[in-house]
Amino acid sequence: DVKVNIDTGGLYVIEGFIQNYFKVIEASDSETIRLKLKIPYLMEKKSFKILVNASGVDIKKVAYSAKNSKTIPILPVWKLQIQKNITNPINVNSSARVDLKIKNTGLIDINSIELIDTIPKDFKLENMAEKNNKTILWNLNLTPNEEKHYSYFLKPLKIGFHNLPSAKAYWSRDGKHYSAESNELPIIVNGSYVILTKTVSPTIVELGDVITVTLSVHNTGNAPVNIRVEDKLPLNTELINGSTIMDQILKANETSQVDYTLKMQSLGRIKFPKPQKALGIADLENMAVVLVVNKTAPKPTPTLLSPEAVIKEALPNLGMSWVAIILLVVYLVIKRIK
CATH class of the missing domain: 2.60.40.10 (Immunoglobulins)
Incomplete structure (x- = not known):
C-alpha cells in the first residue's frame, strides 16, 4: 500500500496524476511516475518547487515515509541580446567603427524599444547629424528571433586605454519597465599626442x-x-x-x-x-x-643742509619774533655740538 502525492508548486498538470497508488512494490524494485506540466508565460524569472511525499506499510505492518523536492527555474518569455563591437586597436588620427546587434531571442513580440548608446569621454561622433550629442538613440520593434544592426563612427581625441560603456535597451509592457544591456568594450588608441x-x-x-x-x-x-x-x-x-x-x-x-x-x-x-x-x-x-x-619716474635725491643753511633759507619766510629766532639758533647750535 504505497501512496505518492505530488505538489507541483502551482504548475498546471496537462498529463499524468498528482496522486498515485501502488498496491505492492517488491524489494529492490521501483516505479516511475511521469507528469507533463504546462510552463507559464512569465515576464519575470520565477522558480517552482515540485514536492513529492510517499508513504506505505510492509507486510509486518511497519509504516514507512519519504519525501523529496526539485526546484525548477522558469525564464521569462522575453529575452534581448545586445552585442557591441569596435575596431581595436586604432590610431588617434583614424576613426573607429562601432557595431551594435540587437536580437529578440524570446517568445513574444517586443515593441517600442529604445536602444541607447553613450559616447565615451575623449571621443566624438563622426558622420552623423548631431555630432555633439553624448548619446545615440534608435527606436525599434522586434518579433521573436528577429535581429537588427546599427553602426556609427567614433573619432578618438586622446591616445591610451579607454573603456566604451555598454549600450542599453528599454521598453515597457503592461505597466512594467524592462531593460537589457550589451557588453562593455576596452579599446586602445595608439599614436602621437x-x-x-x-x-x-x-x-x-x-x-x-x-x-x-x-x-x-x-x-x-x-x-x-x-x-x-x-x-x-x-x-x-x-x-x-x-x-x-x-x-x-x-x-x-x-x-x-x-x-x-x-x-x-x-x-x-x-x-x-x-x-x-x-x-x-x-x-x-x-x-x-x-x-x-608706464615707466616709473625717478625720485629726486634729497639734499642735506647745514644748520646755517637752514636758518638762511628759513629767515626770509619766518614770520616770527626775534625771540623765537634766537631760540631756534640756540637749539641748532646745541644739536650740532652733540
Missing part, C-alpha cells in the same frame, strides 16, 4: 622692456611625429633675438622647446595669439598674457 605650451617671463613689464617667450612641446603619445610650429607675434612688439619657428621630429614621450625675446612697444594687457601654424599639435595650453605699464 603633442601638447604645446607658451609661457613668458616676466609677466609684468614697463614700456620698452624685453621679455622671453618659451614655446614648449611634449609628445605624450607612443609614436613619433613631425611637428612644425610658426608662432605669431602680438601687435606692437619687436623680435629682438631667437626664432619663432619649431620644425622637428618629436619622439614618443619627448619634450622640446625654443626661446625668443620681444620688445614690448605698447601699454596694457597683451594677450599672445595662437601660432599661425601648428602642424602635428593636438592641444594648446597656457597661452601667455603680459601686462605692460
